[in-house]
Amino acid sequence: MVGERKISLFGVINTLILTLVAVATLYPIVYITAISLSDTVSVVQGKVFLFPKRLNFEAYGEVLKNDTIPRAYLNSVFYTALGTFVNLLFTAVAAYPLSQKGFFGRKFFMTAIVLTMFLNPGIIPTYVVVQQLGLTDSVWALVLPNAIWTMELIILKSFYENMSSQIREAALIDGASEYRILFNIVIPLSKPALASIGLFYFMGHWNSFFLPLIYLNDPDKYPLQVVLRDMLIYSAENDAGLVDRSALAPQSIKNATIVLSMIPVLLLYPFAQKYFAKGVMLGSEKG
Amino acid sequence: MEHPAANYKTVPKKSSRSRLGTTWNHIKRDRQLLLLFLPCILFYAIFRYGPLYGLIIAFKDYSVFSGVLGSEWVGFEHFITFFTNHDFWMLFRNTLLLGLYTLIFGFPFPILLALLLNEVRNKWLKKSVQTFSYFPAFLSVVIISSMIIDFLSPNHGILNQMLAAFGFETKYFLVDPGWFRPIYVISEIWANMGYESIIYLAAIAGISPTLYEAAKVDGASRFHMIRHITLPGLFPTMLIMFILKTGSMIRVGYEKVLLLYNPMTYDVADVFSTYVYRKGLLESNYSYAAAVGLFEALVAMVMLLSANAVSKRLGGNGLW
Numbered sequence: 001m002v003g004e005r006k007i008s009l010f011g012v013i014n015t016l017i018l019t020l021v022a023v024a025t026l027y028p029i030v031y032i033t034a035i036s037l038s039d040t041v042s043v044v045q046g047k048v049f050l051f052p053k054r055l056n057f058e059a060y061g062e063v064l065k066n067d068t069i070p071r072a073y074l075n076s077v078f079y080t081a082l083g084t085f086v087n088l089l090f091t092a093v094a095a096y097p098l099s100q101k102g103f104f105g106r107k108f109f110m111t112a113i114v115l116t117m118f119l120n121p122g123i124i125p126t127y128v129v130v131q132q133l134g135l136t137d138s139v140w141a142l143v144l145p146n147a148i149w150t151m152e153l154i155i156l157k158s159f160y161e162n163m164s165s166q167i168r169e170a171a172l173i174d175g176a177s178e179y180r181i182l183f184n185i186v187i188p189l190s191k192p193a194l195a196s197i198g199l200f201y202f203m204g205h206w207n208s209f210f211l212p213l214i215y216l217n218d219p220d221k222y223p224l225q226v227v228l229r230d231m232l233i234y235s236a237e238n239d240a241g242l243v244d245r246s247a248l249a250p251q252s253i254k255n256a257t258i259v260l261s262m263i264p265v266l267l268l269y270p271f272a273q274k275y276f277a278k279g280v281m282l283g284s285e286k287g
Numbered sequence: 288m289e290h291p292a293a294n295y296k297t298v299p300k301k302s303s304r305s306r307l308g309t310t311w312n313h314i315k316r317d318r319q320l321l322l323l324f325l326p327c328i329l330f331y332a333i334f335r336y337g338p339l340y341g342l343i344i345a346f347k348d349y350s351v352f353s354g355v356l357g358s359e360w361v362g363f364e365h366f367i368t369f370f371t372n373h374d375f376w377m378l379f380r381n382t383l384l385l386g387l388y389t390l391i392f393g394f395p396f397p398i399l400l401a402l403l404l405n406e407v408r409n410k411w412l413k414k415s416v417q418t419f420s421y422f423p424a425f426l427s428v429v430i431i432s433s434m435i436i437d438f439l440s441p442n443h444g445i446l447n448q449m450l451a452a453f454g455f456e457t458k459y460f461l462v463d464p465g466w467f468r469p470i471y472v473i474s475e476i477w478a479n480m481g482y483e484s485i486i487y488l489a490a491i492a493g494i495s496p497t498l499y500e501a502a503k504v505d506g507a508s509r510f511h512m513i514r515h516i517t518l519p520g521l522f523p524t525m526l527i528m529f530i531l532k533t534g535s536m537i538r539v540g541y542e543k544v545l546l547l548y549n550p551m552t553y554d555v556a557d558v559f560s561t562y563v564y565r566k567g568l569l570e571s572n573y574s575y576a577a578a579v580g581l582f583e584a585l586v587a588m589v590m591l592l593s594a595n596a597v598s599k600r601l602g603g604n605g606l607w
Contacts (some may be wrong), residue, residue: 010509014403015412021400022419025481029422029435031445049350095329097320104310109324116335118413118588120538122580123560124567125341129334131351145334148327180318207427210542214568224329225429232433233546251443256428265425272425273418 059252099160111161141215365578386536403488420481432546534591
């Protein structure tokens with residue numbers, strides 16, 4: 001239509017608003033990166049707004065010299081890798097039987113699983129269970145209590161349901177076991193779905209802060225998020241809120257740590273976007 | 288579409304005895320699948336139903352040494368202590384208000400964003416705004432909270448620098464009880480707007496294009512189309528999202544509260560979950576905290592059920 005080619009007032013305002021939204025979401029991140037790359041004097045004088053002033057990488061050097069942060073970084077990498085692997089394995093192994101129409105007790109299991117989405121006993125009883133199992137202060141306290149996310153399980157189950165059952169039937173006739181079918185046929189064929197839910201799991205582990213905070217006592221085991229919190233937000237028990245909490249460590253060092261912690265997220269973001277959107281949509285549909 | 292696997296034997300159900308036999312055959316036939324399923328059963332039994340069983344400590348004086356079963360029964364003592372405590376009303380008010388404000392103020396933004404994005408003709412602009420707007424969904428609460436603290440810092444926070452530049456007095460927002468709720472709600476909107484708009488964009492994409500074409504022929508303007516086609520088309524999705532959000536309203540994002548509050552703002556910021564964390568895990572009052580947690584869970588359940596009932600009344604489409 002002719003009218004659409006014209007520049008309308010609505011179009012201009014709309015573009016303006018949306019640009020504002022984009023800037024507002026992006027600015028804090030740009031600002032933090034700029035601070036982390038500027039020299040201390042410019043930061044203290046409040047000269048940095050958008051671009052780094054007197055570009056340097058000193059802050060990053062400082063961060064890597066100190067051993068708390070690199071160790072926390074490695075801890076985070078380890079927890080995330082192990083956690084995501086366990087998540088995917090548990091979810092795949094659980095989703096496959098559930099996706100088979102005639103599977104024994106399928107209806108009962110599904111009901112019991114979906115029910116847990118509504119029954120949430122809270123932090124304390126879960127903590128007590130983890131404690132009684134003797135998992136406290138180990139990686140397993142972070143991994144096992146959340147080995148399966150119900151939403152992700154349902155998503156993968158529906159993906160498997162939509163896969164052709166003929167492959168499985170043919171394999172069964174050829175004498176393949178269910179294990180072989182799952183690990184050699186179904187899982188390789190479901191890579192996109194696994195990537196999608198794997199991403200949610202990955203983000204969950206990488207950004208996890210509360211679980212390591214309550215389950216880990218040994219500071220050497222802290223992941224990055226807990227160390228970040230100690231460094232950025234929480235100084236000590238006697239912090240009465242009167243201290244300016246942003247004055248805990250030099251600004252550029254804090255921001256360098258934040259930027260470092262965002263690197264895996266930034267690297268994954270281009271792929272993540274696509275799958276993330278898909279996952280959100282599947283998640284919003286009724287199980 | 289697909290027919291069930293060919294090797295399933297159909298055994299007629301006659302007496303209970305043969306049904307038992309059928310069950311046994313069923314288990315035998317599915318033994319491999321059941322073995323694969325075992326981790327799942329164990330996981331849900333231990334970590335999802337186990338804590339439900341563990342909830343009985345709310346009615347006991349739990350000590351780590353005597354265990355869940357060995358501890359002494361105290362009935363509703365912890366609940367009574369909690370309800371008669373003056374903290375109770377403060378927590379109730381804080382939780383409700385923080386949740387309510389987030390729900391009311393946060394709800395329209397993703398919808399608005401989706402509507403605006405839908406009207407953009409320029410593909411590049413649309414794509415980049417979307418890409419940027421849901422980036423915060425990938426950031427951890429710790430990072431988001433530290434950014435908030437940083438931006439609001441009285442010494443070098445960018446907001447205070449701006450205030451100072453315009454001749455206003457600088458302020459330490461985070462120790463001012465009056466500012467806690469706005470800060471919390473605004474940052475929630477900032478972090479979730481883009482991410483939540485995805486769902487609405489998808490719903491808009493599902494509206495039949497013939498409706499728009501017919502409206503165009505009838506000479507409807509963009510605003511008319513938004514009002515009479517897009518918004519009604521979004522209504523079911525909005526309703527579902529609203530129920531879900533009401534259900535989780537009481538479960539305010541406690542991680543962020545935990546990171547942002549301080550003794551100066553406890554009076555407005557302390558919510559059920561942070562209280563549970565402090566009483567239960569920091570002060571080791573497991574039973575008392577479990578009672579508080581149980582109360583919170585019950586309130587959440589009631590809210591979800593009533594939101595669902597209201598929605599069914601309104602449009603006939605509930606969650607179940």
